[in-house]
Amino acid sequence: MxxxxxxxxxxxxxxxxxxxxxxxxxxxxxxxxxxxxxxxxxxxxxxxxxxxxxxxxxxxxxxxxxxxxxxxxxxxxxxxxxxxxxxxxxxxxxxFRWSRRDGGALEAGAAAPLPALSGLALDEGLAGLEFAVSIPGSLGGAVRMNAGAHGRCMADVVEWAEVYSFDQAETVRFARDELAFDYRTARFPARSAVTAARLALEPGERGAIAERMREAREWRRRTQPLNSPNAGSVFKNPPGEFAARLVETVCGKGMSRGGARVSEVHANFIVAGAGARSSDVHALIRRIQRMVRRATGIDLQLELKLVGEFKEEDDDQTPV
Ligand SMILES: Cc1cc2nc3c(=O)[nH]c(=O)nc-3n(C[C@H](O)[C@H](O)[C@H](O)COP(=O)(O)OP(=O)(O)OC[C@H]3O[C@@H](n4cnc5c(N)ncnc54)[C@H](O)[C@@H]3O)c2cc1C
Missing domain, CATH: 3.30.43.10 (Uridine Diphospho-n-acetylenolpyruvylglucosamine Reductase, domain 2)
Structure with a gap:
């Protein structure tokens, strides 16, 4: 068929x-x-x-x-x-939105929101998931992306992940080392879904865990645009550099295309204002990449995942 x-x-x-x-x-x-x-x-x-x-x-x-x-x-x-x-x-x-404690670990379904899992770790007096308290993804998406913040990432805590392959029509459990975690990426079979994972944590003092979570939330409130639709960092940080610094220096905060604009709060975030279309966000991404490449020779790689087809148009007339 x-x-x-x-x-x-x-x-x-x-x-x-x-x-x-x-x-x-x-x-x-x-x-x-x-x-x-x-x-x-x-x-x-x-x-x-x-x-x-x-x-x-x-x-x-x-x-x-x-x-x-x-x-x-x-x-x-x-x-x-x-x-x-x-x-x-x-x-x-x-x-797929379940979670439980098992000894020094949390096991959870892939739809469990990361902040909720961090909250459960706090309730259970388990340390190690404080970094995830404000990452607004699901466990499955976070494992797939090796999400991280504050110098920590999922690779530090994942013990195994269960993965359903749509091609093989079966679930296989992969140990951390088989997932080849790297900066905002991991290796999975094509066309597959993470369905569950086990996170190895350590006993910790609740007050100290809560304080680290408070600091993480506070840092985010200060440094990220929380009131306009966005999808977190658009570009990966190049080795030894910060994508936000490059975008701010070369393009400037507030650069816009249609309803999409470089956030005034964090230059590695592109926010979608009223009437924004995906093509606006995409054109702005390509314009930033062109401008940064011309100015510094650095190719900014996308952290954001593009879904579907986008037209490659050259809307950048700005000499740099
Ligand atoms: C305000 C804001 C702040 C953010 N801060 C951070 C941060 O500090 N650190 C960070 O790393 N990220 C951050 N992000 C990005 C995002 O939250 C993370 O990448 C998160 O891990 C994505 O999870 P998700 O469930 O939303 O995945 P989705 O966006 O739904 O998907 C992301 C990718 O993972 C795949 N995927 C999703 N679920 C599964 C699954 N179950 N099995 C297999 N593949 C799957 C999708 O196909 C896609 O390729 C932020 C985003 C926002 C909006």
Missing amino acids: SGCGPARGAARAVEILVARGVGRVERGGRIAPWTSYQIGGPADVLVETESESDLEGVAEAARESGLDVLVLGRGSNVLVSDGGFRGIALRLGAG
Whole structure:
């Protein structure tokens, strides 16, 4: 059946997902409400999955329809194009939002929000997850991205992660070393979803843990734009440099394109103002990359994940 056009593929995928009783299935559903940017077009098929059986349904639907699969967590690190995603976009629902203590570790489903897990670690007197208290992602997205802050990252705490492969239709548990964690990246099978993970923490004094979390929250309030839609840092820090410093020096805070603008609070954040389109954010990203490259020779790499197709247009007439 793979090889049928996108419209027939979507119809076939929906048919299979509905027949298998998969949670919430929407043809042409909007992805935007599932992302922190709140912009971007629809998915051919939008699905909320609640169990491994639902994931098996998605695997079958993808296989039979030939459609691609996109896994979303809390959508706090993605920019979805205005044209949307040609395929099945899924989010792990409440069925994957569980957590428990096991000795000196926390085990949790991939949909568990990181701040909630940090809160649980505090309640349990476990130290090591303070850095994550204000990272607005899911556990699955954080493991996938090796999210980090304050000099710590997920690689420091992940003991194992369970990963469902849509191509193999099975779950495999990977130990930390097999995940090849690096700066804001890790190695996973193609077309797969992290479904759970175990975080190894250490006994700690609650007052000290709470204080470190308070400091982390306070630092964020001072240094990040919390009131305008964004997806965190747009660019990775180049070796020995800060992307924010480069953007601020070369482009300046406040540089804008359509409704998108370099944050006045943090130059590595692009905020989406009223009426912003994904193409505005994308064009601004490319303009910044061109300007920084010309001025410094440094190629800024994206930390943000682009979803869907974007037109490459050259809107930068500014001589540098
Ligand atoms: C205000 C703000 C502050 C931020 N601060 C930080 C910070 O300090 N440090 C930092 O590292 N990040 C930060 N981020 C970015 C973001 O929160 C992290 O990258 C987070 O880990 C993304 O998790 P998510 O669930 O939102 O993933 P999503 O944005 O939904 O997805 C990100 C990527 O992971 C994949 N993915 C998501 N879930 C899964 C899964 N279950 N299995 C497999 N792949 C998956 C997606 O396909 C995509 O490629 C910030 C974002 C915002 C908006």
